[in-house]
Amino acid sequence: MSQQIPIQIKEKPWGREVWFAHTDHYAGKILEVRKGARLSLQYHEKKTETQYVFEGKIKLTYGNDEKNLSEMILSPGDKYDIYPYTIHRVEGLEDSKIFEVSTPELNDIVKLADDYGRTGKGNNEALDQQLSKKIINS
Numbered sequence: 001m002s003q004q005i006p007i008q009i010k011e012k013p014w015g016r017e018v019w020f021a022h023t024d025h026y027a028g029k030i031l032e033v034r035k036g037a038r039l040s041l042q043y044h045e046k047k048t049e050t051q052y053v054f055e056g057k058i059k060l061t062y063g064n065d066e067k068n069l070s071e072m073i074l075s076p077g078d079k080y081d082i083y084p085y086t087i088h089r090v091e092g093l094e095d096s097k098i099f100e101v102s103t104p105e106l107n108d109i110v111k112l113a114d115d116y117g118r119t120g121k122g123n124n125e126a127l128d129q130q131l132s133k134k135i136i137n138s
Contacts, residue, residue: 005023007019014033015029015034015092016132023104026051027102027103030097032115033056033090033092033098040120042109042111048103050102051090051098051100053075056075058093059075061090061091062088063087066109
């Protein structure tokens with residue numbers, strides 16, 4: 001049997017990510033988004049992803065121009081594809097679980113706006129953990 005990659009849990013201020021696959025060729029994770037919480041308004045420079053709403057209801061904000069974005073409501077069974085440079089944001093209208101499969105560039109994120117004060121390129125796990133603890137304890 002080949003080497004098994006352990007599941008990783010990444011706490012986020014909006015919920016958490018469960019990374020169940022991360023290889024040189026693909027990645028898979030579950031986004032658990034709390035009702036009322038939003039991910040960053042963001043885009044990716046290389047990463048392509050498909051997200052499938054498994055549970056709950058979300059609002060997806062998306063487009064190519066930050067000043068002219070569209071919105072759609074997605075429910076269980078709905079999916080959407082995000083290509084490089086597509087601006088997007090997910091908001092939990094209910095507690096939700098989203099399955100995401102993508103190319104492997106999991107640190108490829110450019111944050112344009114964020115409810116929790118996170119900025120710039122890439123992920124900051126220490127800051128995400130700190131922010132998620134503050135939210136849980138408040």
